[in-house]
Amino acid sequence: MSWxxxxxxxxxxVAGEQPKDPTFIKLNTNECPxxxxxxxxxxxxxxxxxxxxxxxxxxPDMDAAKLVDALAAKYGVEPEQIFVGVGSDDVLAMSxxxxxxxxxxxxxxxxxxxxxxxxxxxxxxxxxxxxxxxDFAIDPEDYLPSGQLSSFLPAGTEAGxxxxxxxxxxxxxxxxxxQVERIIxxxxxxxxxxxxxxxxxxADSVLPLTQKYDNLLVVQTFSKSxxxxxxxxxxAVGSRKxxxxxxxxxxxFNSYTMNMEAIEIGTAAVEDDAYFRKITAxxxxxxxxxxxxxxxxxxxxxxSRTNFVFAKPPADRxxxxxxxxxxxxxxxxxxxxxxxRIDGYLRITIGTDEQMDAVVQAMKEILA
Ligand code: PMP
Numbered sequence: 001m002s003w004x005x006x007x008x009x010x011x012x013x014v015a016g017e018q019p020k021d022p023t024f025i026k027l028n029t030n031e032c033p034x035x036x037x038x039x040x041x042x043x044x045x046x047x048x049x050x051x052x053x054x055x056x057x058x059x060p061d062m063d064a065a066k067l068v069d070a071l072a073a074k075y076g077v078e079p080e081q082i083f084v085g086v087g088s089d090d091v092l093a094m095s096x097x098x099x100x101x102x103x104x105x106x107x108x109x110x111x112x113x114x115x116x117x118x119x120x121x122x123x124x125x126x127x128x129x130x131x132x133x134x135d136f137a138i139d140p141e142d143y144l145p146s147g148q149l150s151s152f153l154p155a156g157t158e159a160g161x162x163x164x165x166x167x168x169x170x171x172x173x174x175x176x177x178x179q180v181e182r183i184i185x186x187x188x189x190x191x192x193x194x195x196x197x198x199x200x201x202x203a204d205s206v207l208p209l210t211q212k213y214d215n216l217l218v219v220q221t222f223s224k225s226x227x228x229x230x231x232x233x234x235x236a237v238g239s240r241k242x243x244x245x246x247x248x249x250x251x252x253f254n255s256y257t258m259n260m261e262a263i264e265i266g267t268a269a270v271e272d273d274a275y276f277r278k279i280t281a282x283x284x285x286x287x288x289x290x291x292x293x294x295x296x297x298x299x300x301x302x303x304s305r306t307n308f309v310f311a312k313p314p315a316d317r318x319x320x321x322x323x324x325x326x327x328x329x330x331x332x333x334x335x336x337x338x339x340x341r342i343d344g345y346l347r348i349t350i351g352t353d354e355q356m357d358a359v360v361q362a363m364k365e366i367l368a
Contacts (some may be wrong), residue, residue, distance in 0.1 A: 013118045016335050025358055026331040027349035030308050031161035032227035037275040039268035047261055060260040067263045070270040071235055075207055079239045083247060085256045086235030088197055088221035093119055095217060098249040099191035101127045105153060105161025109138055111342055128152050136171040136302050138164055143183045160188050162187055165195040167203045170347040172304030174203035185215050193217045199304035200225035200280050207237050224307055226269045226278050233266045283307050289349045293360045299366060308349045317367055320346050326366045332359055
């Protein structure tokens with residue numbers, strides 16, 4: 001056998017384009033258009049001072065205790081209930097490895113964050129994609145053993161785990177907390193992960209339910225609502241037992257993942273709750289205005305509770321693919337997925353009011 005036959009072949013996740021040209025209006029990777037909290041800038045200035053800078057010769061605190069304590073205080077849980085990582089992608093990857101490599105199939109929606117099947121394939125986890133309803137909603141019945149769950153599972157198997165984002169991506173639709181709880185309550189024999197990457201833009205968080213269900217893991221990120229995609233910080237909240245299992249795998253993989261700067265600036269961001277509330281409220285307001293403009297132009301879209309809108313151009317006028325290309329020609333980048341069921345839609349990140357005005361103007365010109 002050749003060495004190439006002995007190599008693991010992975011099919012990597014494809015991220016949105018990161019243009020080098022700064023004149024692009026970049027609305028394709030759900031970043032925040034505002035800077036991080038002012039405390040982050042102050043922390044960076046402090047870290048640039050000679051004494052602080054010299055700390056880089058040392059390994060960082062592998063428990064990231066400062067950041068964990070700040071998150072525990074903010075969310076009213078014990079520090080032992082928090083796990084932090086290099087973006088929520090890192091937290092999610094470790095979670096797949098810890099909770100889902102049990103041999104039984106993991107369930108997630110057919111239209112969802114496209115990293116889930118990448119991790120499942122990488123870790124050789126069997127998985128089942130549960131179709132969303134016609135209107136792109138997750139139907140909780142599909143995940144209940146007393147409902148449709150068994151119809152999705154191969155005969156004789158039970159669920160090895162469940163994961164879905166709430167709100168879902170790229171649809172933007174949120175499920176109310178009581179519906180999410182139905183899924184968790186009915187699946188006490190596997191770990192249920194709720195990926196709340198976008199929850200701060202107006203959806204219900206089930207983070208408080210981690211006190212009630214020891215098999216629930218809630219994952220969040222600093223990349224969207226805390227305007228820190230570049231710092232790579234994500235975290236998970238769960239029962240002490242669940243978090244301990246996750247840490248044991250993480251510390252069997254790579255102990256020192258979060259660097260000193262990330263720990264310090266992440267802490268500064270968590271401590272400024274007023275700024276966090278201000279920018280999330282602003283993005284929600286801009287989103288609702290943008291929805292009105294889209295509607296007026298004849299676009300249709302699920303009612304997003306995130307920092308993006310998943311919108312279908314007026315079908316008789318233009319395809320999503322063409323609109324994507326035409327916007328790109330005007331130096332406006334949005335996301336287009338060439339996949340069944342969603343190839344008629346564009347995922348458009350909510351930027352500043354000025355950026356959204358420019359998008360609306362460009363769309364009007366394109367449709368004229
Ligand atoms: N979950 C979902 C649903 C996402 O859309 C993203 C952003 N691509 C992530 C997790 C990961 O974000 P990050 O690694 O930046 O925290």
